[in-house]
Amino acid sequence: MLYLDHAATTAAAPEVIEQMLPYLGELFANPSSAYEFGTDARAMVEKARSRIADSLHCRPEEIYFTSGGTEADNWAIVGAAESMKKKGNHIITSCIEHHAVLHTCEYLASRGYEITYLPVDEEGSVAPEALEQAIRPDTVLISIMYANNEIGTVQPIAKLARIAKRRGVLFHTDAVQAYVHQEIDVEKSGIDLLSASAHKFCGPKGIGFLYVRNGIAIEPLLHGGGQERKRRSGTENVAGIVGMGKAVSLGEMRRPEDREKVRAMRNFLIEEIPKEIPYCRINGSLRNRLDGNVNVSFRFVEGETLIFLLDMEAIYVSAGSACSSGDKAVSHVLKGIGLSEEWARGTVRITLGPENTMEEMVFLVKRLRQLVAQLREFSDEYRKR
Numbered sequence: 117m118l119y120l121d122h123a124a125t126t127a128a129a130p131e132v133i134e135q136m137l138p139y140l141g142e143l144f145a146n147p148s149s150a151y152e153f154g155t156d157a158r159a160m161v162e163k164a165r166s167r168i169a170d171s172l173h174c175r176p177e178e179i180y181f182t183s184g185g186t187e188a189d190n191w192a193i194v195g196a197a198e199s200m201k202k203k204g205n206h207i208i209t210s211c212i213e214h215h216a217v218l219h220t221c222e223y224l225a226s227r228g229y230e231i232t233y234l235p236v237d238e239e240g241s242v243a244p245e246a247l248e249q250a251i252r253p254d255t256v257l258i259s260i261m262y263a264n265n266e267i268g269t270v271q272p273i274a275k276l277a278r279i280a281k282r283r284g285v286l287f288h289t290d291a292v293q294a295y296v297h298q299e300i301d302v303e304k305s306g307i308d309l310l311s312a313s314a315h316k317f318c319g320p321k322g323i324g325f326l327y328v329r330n331g332i333a334i335e336p337l338l339h340g341g342g343q344e345r346k347r348r349s350g351t352e353n354v355a356g357i358v359g360m361g362k363a364v365s366l367g368e369m370r371r372p373e374d375r376e377k378v379r380a381m382r383n384f385l386i387e388e389i390p391k392e393i394p395y396c397r398i399n400g401s402l403r404n405r406l407d408g409n410v411n412v413s414f415r416f417v418e419g420e421t422l423i424f425l426l427d428m429e430a431i432y433v434s435a436g437s438a439c440s441s442g443d444k445a446v447s448h449v450l451k452g453i454g455l456s457e458e459w460a461r462g463t464v465r466i467t468l469g470p471e472n473t474m475e476e477m478v479f480l481v482k483r484l485r486q487l488v489a490q491l492r493e494f495s496d497e498y499r500k501r
């Protein structure tokens with residue numbers, strides 16, 4: 117198997133699983149219980165919280181565990197909107213956000229909120245000037261993703277957050293694709309709210325967190341037993357939290373080496389694919405890009421068919437995003453960067469991890485060249501070009 121879909125999910129590291137196991141079995145205590153048996157679970161939950169806080173340069177009490185990135189995004193947006201109702205009902209986001217942000221904004225729009233979707237340039241970047249101009253007296257929240265899950269573009273987050281701060285508007289970022297893979301300092305960047313998810317950095321699925329800057333009021337999404345300092349009810353996912361903490365430690369320790377390795381493979385693909393295969397284009401930014409992301413369009417080819425043929429050889433890549441597979445509509449991200457439908461249809465996303473090798477990249481380029489050529493033989497447009 118050749119797994120090249122790390123933006124969809126990653127395997128939990130063996131060290132992560134090993135740390136989690138006791139908390140699924142013999143150490144099953146509820147961390148909120150009053151007796152001695154629960155104290156180890158509580159201590160481990162708090163240790164993970166501190167570890168995560170260190171990684172973001174924030175305080176442990178600013179980290180709230182959630183069931184993942186989707187919940188963190190929903191909570192940040194709905195929670196901030198509700199707590200700021202008196203100030204206004206206008207939210208600014210971008211047109212290339214993950215659906216966890218876009219569909220939450222659409223939900224709020226159906227409840228009377230006004231949403232501005234900022235455009236992006238052909239590389240997928242939000243212009244700080246466009247953000248500045250979109251802010252109104254009734255703007256209560258700005259939500260711009262740290263890095264895009266389809267095309268890998270990394271936004272000028274510190275610049276955007278600085279504008280938000282100057283204008284007195286809360287700034288949320290969906291950092292699910294960037295957290296751990298890149299160093300993030302919420303203090304230096306001026307981020308107020310940040311979403312992350314463990315399964316994108318070799319932690320388990322179903323666990324993530326929302327960073328909420330001290331002093332910021334957001335309404336809870338989940339009501340109940342009052343866990344997480346009364347802001348996110350529900351018995352803590354102890355094993356998940358412990359696993360996420362371990363994944364942060366491992367990821368940070370390996371980061372310098374992993375980044376260099378993954379970036380070298382990415383650069384190889386970005387150079388070699390267009391050299392070997394005519395009528396193709398690399399989407400996204402060449403400078404501000406996630407280390408492991410290659411998003412490439414082949415003209416005269418159906419991306420879905422190419423993905424299917426690769427799948428038959430156990431090579432796993434994806435169309436736009438995992439969440440949009442199966443739905444025939446052109447990706448909103450590719451539309452956002454102005455890609456024509458013809459190009460967009462021929463798009464595949466290849467996302468790399470540190471366990472991939474350069475030999476695999478060489479093999480991939482070769483197979484892509486052969487399969488694309490094969491598919492083009494069946495294309496009338498290709499013959500008539």
Ligand SMILES: *Cc1c(COP(=O)(O)O)cnc(C)c1O
Nearest residue numbers: 184185186214216265292293313
């Ligand atoms: C994967 C992803 C999410 C969703 O996170 P889950 O933990 O799977 O709910 C949100 N935003 C981005 C950018 C993602 O890549």
